[in-house]
Amino acid sequence: MSSKAQRRVRKFGVAAVAVVVMLAGPAIVSSNPAGAAPSLPQVDEFYQPPVGFESAAPGAILRSRPIELIVPLPAQAWQLLYRTTDVFDQPDVTVTTVFLPDNVRPDRPLVSQEMFEDASGPQCVPSYGLRAGAQSSTETMGQLKDLQSILANGWVVSVPDFGGRFGHFPVGREPGYMTLDGIRAATQFAPLGLGPETRIGLFGYSGGGFATGWTVELQPSYAPELNIVGAAYGGPGPDINAALFTTNGGPFSAIVGSGLSSYYTTYPEVEAAMRPHLTPEGVAVMEQLQTQCLSSTLPQQFFSDWKRYFDIPLDQVLALPPLADVINQARLGTHAPTAPLYVFQAVQDEVIPVGSTDRMVDDLCARGVRVTYVREQLAEHMTPILSGFSAAFSWLGERLNTDTPAPDGCSTTTVLSQFVTPK
Known part of the structure; x- marks a missing residue:
């Protein structure tokens, strides 16, 4: 067999695993009875911008509603329609789904989880996929394990539709604007009990890592009042x-x-x-x-x-x-975040070349950003969804739950596998 054919077979196997993981989702099942699916976002009035929304401040809540989740989670959940900014720097609206865990910490840290969507169909947004009865929730279901882990820590959560109403992927700036304004909306939503001093963390992988990267890079200029204490993201597609x-x-x-x-x-x-x-x-x-x-x-x-x-x-x-x-x-690494970063990347990634993430980290470090960079040798694109989140959440927990400062400067570590590497 030629080396090219071998590479195609190897990629075929990896893709097959990826599709199985994505379609299977987490090891939890919905207890909701079968019923009518919720209205699709393009026809659901909740998603539509109200008259005069342009005059509202970025992050202002325009509508809110409690929702029933597609799977049972130990949390209350609501959706917020809020004013934000689009790729053309014009006023727009989008939705975030917010969660108050049953075991919420007294100090109520907030994590914004950027779920990858990587598509433009209006039914692909997380806010739709998270609702009971949703018919197009495959991608969202595949990321519920991370959401469960975040909630288990007692952290409040915001899951923004950072691609907006029109599914812009993968454009520059807009994912950052929409995520930051989703955080602003969450901190203003009274039932969550948050405030100006709330410690905020960011988490995302792949297309969600791309959005997380833009969020932390734009925060100093777009939303400097937010107390973002750390961002953990992987396979971000910087190029x-x-x-x-x-x-x-x-x-x-x-x-x-x-x-x-x-x-x-x-x-x-x-x-x-x-x-x-x-x-x-x-x-x-x-x-x-x-x-x-x-x-x-x-x-x-x-x-x-x-x-x-x-x-x-x-x-x-x-x-x-x-x-x-x-x-x-849309290239990441061109703005200097003030928050420390934890970046993880598969060396054998067949979607996001490791060299592009290496260069992004080099660019950020040259700008004085604090970066902890972990490269996983025996991993391809889908592997770190399972292998990388434990160490990422541990690092993020140090920023959210304690006063432990992030290490100064930059470090790069290459490990064989995060499944077996001591954390």
Whole structure:
């Protein structure tokens, strides 16, 4: 068997495991009786911006409602519609789902958990997937184990729809704006009992890590009043260009489609540059992917080479000036957070090249940021979802539960596996 064929077989196995993990979700089942699904976000009035919302301050709560969760969790839950800022620096609205754990700590730390979505379909947002009866909750269900662990610590939680109403993925700045404003909304929501001094932590992986990175990088300029004491995130996709090249033609080719279709729909100048080079099939796929979640796109685009949808090679598509510009605008590591960071990354990652995260950490360290960086040798993209969260939560707990300061400077450690490495 050729080395190329061996690589394809290896990737196929990893992708199969990834899909199983994503579709299976955590080892918990819903106790809710079968019934009508909640209204989809695009037709649910709760998600719609009220008249005059633009005059509200970023983070202002516009609506709230208690919700029944898709699985039993030891917490009360509500959803908040709040005013925020979009990718064009214009007023917008989005939703966060907030949780008050039954065993809440007296000092009530808050964690913002950025759940990866990696798609533009309006039904793919966490706020929909978390509700009892939701029919498109696959991605959200796959991340409930982390939510359970956060709640078990007695931490209040905010899970923002950081992709907004239009599923912008993976754009620069907007995920940070929407996450920070979700935190602002949570701290203003009286039932949670939070306030200006609340210690705040951030957590996310993959597409959620991308959002976490933007959140902590923008916080000093956009929301300096928030007491963010640490951010733990992994596989963050700091260089979208590298991620698109890496995944194209492989088991995660759906990421290429999700990203390109989002840019195509979000930016008129990108559509104008790309459309002349799209085949008729390519135009149809761009429009189709805007309505789907990642769990639908993954099997459709398994091992798909996206050059089939264009009349020029993919590298020339990505070099089209409007597209290259917005991809460059999404690069992480270009702003200096004041909060300390814990970053973890699989060395064998077949979605996010380890070199791109290495460079992001180097860029942040050069800006004086405190970074604890852990690289996992025997891991690929999906592995750290299970292997990495324990050490990440332990580090985050030191920031949230104690006065233990984060280490000064930067450190990089490469371990064989976080499953077996002592924490």
